[in-house]
Amino acid sequence: MSLILGIDTATDVRAGLARDGEVVASGAVRDRRAHAEQLMPLVRRLLADAGVTMAELTGIVVGVGPGPFTGLRVGVASALTLGEALGIDVHGVCSLDAIATAWTLNHRGQVLRFTADPPAEFAVVADARRKEVYWARYDGSGTRVDGPFVTTPDQVPDLPLAGPGAHLTGREPSGPTELDAGLMAAHLGHLADAGLEPLYLRRPDAEVPKTVKSTLLQARIAMMTADTTEGR
Amino acid sequence: MSTGVDVGDGPLVLGIESSCDETGVGIVRGNRLLANEVASSVEQHVRFGGVVPEVASRAHLEALIPTLRRACEAADVDLAEVDAIAVTAGPGLMGALVVGLAAAKALAVALDKPLYGVNHLVGHVAVDLLEHGPLPADCAALLVSGGHTSLLRVGDITGDITELGATIDDAAGEAYDKVARLLGLSYPGGPVIDRLAAEGDPTAIRFPRGLTAGKDLVKHRFDYSFSGLKTSVSRWVETRRLEGKDVPVADVAASFQEAVADVLTAKALDACEYLGADTILLGGGVAANSRLRGLLEERATAAGVTLRRPRPGLCTDNGAMIAVLGAAVVTAGRAPSSLEIGADSGMPVTTVVA
Numbered sequence: 174m175s176l177i178l179g180i181d182t183a184t185d186v187r188a189g190l191a192r193d194g195e196v197v198a199s200g201a202v203r204d205r206r207a208h209a210e211q212l213m214p215l216v217r218r219l220l221a222d223a224g225v226t227m228a229e230l231t232g233i234v235v236g237v238g239p240g241p242f243t244g245l246r247v248g249v250a251s252a253l254t255l256g257e258a259l260g261i262d263v264h265g266v267c268s269l270d271a272i273a274t275a276w277t278l279n280h281r282g283q284v285l286r287f288t289a290d291p292p293a294e295f296a297v298v299a300d301a302r303r304k305e306v307y308w309a310r311y312d313g314s315g316t317r318v319d320g321p322f323v324t325t326p327d328q329v330p331d332l333p334l335a336g337p338g339a340h341l342t343g344r345e346p347s348g349p350t351e352l353d354a355g356l357m358a359a360h361l362g363h364l365a366d367a368g369l370e371p372l373y374l375r376r377p378d379a380e381v382p383k384t385v386k387s388t389l390l391q392a393r394i395a396m397m398t399a400d401t402t403e404g405r
Numbered sequence: 406m407s408t409g410v411d412v413g414d415g416p417l418v419l420g421i422e423s424s425c426d427e428t429g430v431g432i433v434r435g436n437r438l439l440a441n442e443v444a445s446s447v448e449q450h451v452r453f454g455g456v457v458p459e460v461a462s463r464a465h466l467e468a469l470i471p472t473l474r475r476a477c478e479a480a481d482v483d484l485a486e487v488d489a490i491a492v493t494a495g496p497g498l499m500g501a502l503v504v505g506l507a508a509a510k511a512l513a514v515a516l517d518k519p520l521y522g523v524n525h526l527v528g529h530v531a532v533d534l535l536e537h538g539p540l541p542a543d544c545a546a547l548l549v550s551g552g553h554t555s556l557l558r559v560g561d562i563t564g565d566i567t568e569l570g571a572t573i574d575d576a577a578g579e580a581y582d583k584v585a586r587l588l589g590l591s592y593p594g595g596p597v598i599d600r601l602a603a604e605g606d607p608t609a610i611r612f613p614r615g616l617t618a619g620k621d622l623v624k625h626r627f628d629y630s631f632s633g634l635k636t637s638v639s640r641w642v643e644t645r646r647l648e649g650k651d652v653p654v655a656d657v658a659a660s661f662q663e664a665v666a667d668v669l670t671a672k673a674l675d676a677c678e679y680l681g682a683d684t685i686l687l688g689g690g691v692a693a694n695s696r697l698r699g700l701l702e703e704r705a706t707a708a709g710v711t712l713r714r715p716r717p718g719l720c721t722d723n724g725a726m727i728a729v730l731g732a733a734v735v736t737a738g739r740a741p742s743s744l745e746i747g748a749d750s751g752m753p754v755t756t757v758v759a
């Protein structure tokens with residue numbers, strides 16, 4: 174018997190529950206700026222509604238992005254700590270994979286909730302802010318064949334699209350646009366292990382200071398450069 | 406226990422700190438320290454000359470579980486035994502705070518224990534409970550670090566704190582970092598300037614004491630300002646270089662440090678007089694600074710005021726200070742935080758529990 178908790182904070186706040194591969198509960202708080210506030214209340218609510226206790230969980234699956242870093246870390250930190258406190262395994266999966274798998278497996282599986290059939294090839298897109306998107310390419314079985322990348326929206330290949338950032342390409346998505354954390358938990362066995370470090374894809378913004386800023390007149394800077402270098 | 410203060414009682418509290426560049430997990434039983442594990446990302450910030458928030462946040466997530474495990478091992482405590490979870494809710498770097506907050510909430514839910522989101526600055530005061538026991542009513546506290554420079558009145562550590570003054574620009578620790586950089590010294594600036602200053606003459610150069618002029622004292626009696634001091638040091642050094650002379654680094658360091666320590670301690674003692682306080686507590690990372698400590702001791706003694714200072718290892722950011730503040734709050738019977746609290750990067754010191 175398995176009872177898996179699914180958590181994803183790559184976009185907004187999502188949690189779900191699956192027992193033996195069947196979705197028991199799935200919920201979301203559609204707020205992209207309240208991950209730290211809303212995630213654990215949502216998890217507690219889902220468990221209470223499903224009538225299960227924390228102690229009954231057998232595993233946790235967490236979406237490790239890509240996505241905005243601060244929100245992403247809330248999900249990963251929460252999942253890791255829950256796993257530690259409950260003594261159960263924590264699995265990290267790519268959040269884009271979870272959306273791809275929902276599209277392809279759902280077509281064959283239980284709940285047909287997407288109108289379009291999964292195409293032979295498609296891309297899943299998420300908002301990376303700063304006028305960029307995260308995306309990856311999938312085959313018809315939902316297996317990732319390329320990516321994830323962070324690029325401008327115009328570099329996303331001309332394929333059918335899914336994912337919460339699909340609209341940023343200016344094209345209409347034909348697959349699921351939201352991650353369902355209940356399905357993610359149900360599909361755990363089909364999802365590739367992505368490790369437990371967030372998929373950052375970008376380096377931290379930080380610059381190594383090159384020179385000491387002058388507080389004297391600009392005209393003097395040239396004169397003192399040699400001195401300053403020597404003094405250091 | 407037959408004699409003395411009974412330190413064996415009190416709630417078993419786990420505290421998590423992640424407001425800046427240290428990931429801390431501490432465990433206390435009442436006022437007794439059981440574990441204080443800290444992982445610092447300071448080395449990753451050295452080449453940037455200051456804390457880079459995104460670098461710090463990534464490091465928190467990496468260090469989180471190993472630090473938590475080490476704390477439980479050191480305290481010989483099983484997570485299930487813990488009575489309450491305390492965590493820094495603010496102030497601090499947003500992206501860094503939420504890592505600790507998320508972990509604390511997960512622990513609270515997994516273990517079904519109350520959550521206390523507490524104030525980091527008050528934690529710097531509370532940590533002295535581990536060293537010197539309960540605080541007298543209405544004492545003054547001077548908190549000095551890379552992130553804060555505050556003068557507080559502490560009526561009750563669990564709920565009655567006011568800010569008498571704070572820096573209006575740079576924190577004292579930041580001024581140390583900036584002066585270190587312009588002298589070509591390494592980051593963080595505090596320890597290296599302190600070391601160099603020991604070889605220099607603190608009276609060699611008269612650097613300005615911010616907000617101590619008559620008119621400033623009216624409006625900013627207990628406030629600090631260090632940006633003018635930093636500019637003054639910079640100008641002095643540049644002028645010297647333009648004149649083709651060597652920069653007497655030790656004298657500059659000593660004179661700069663003297664200016665910082667002078668103004669910090671003068672206003673702290675003024676605050677004691679204003680409050681009628683007979684105790685001043687010195688906390689924060691810069692509390693380890695030898696001149697600040699020495700001058701404050703000297704002036705406090707002259708004024709008949711007792712100086713309390715936790716050992717240096719507890720002055721820098723850590724989880725034990727959050728845990729012991731949590732324990733004090735639990736003992737006082739104050740209500741826990743909602744599971745929906747967020748991190749508050751600008752949390753006022755008057756808010757002890759979010």
Ligand SMILES: [Zn+2]
Nearest residue numbers: 525550552722
């Ligand atoms: Zn601090």
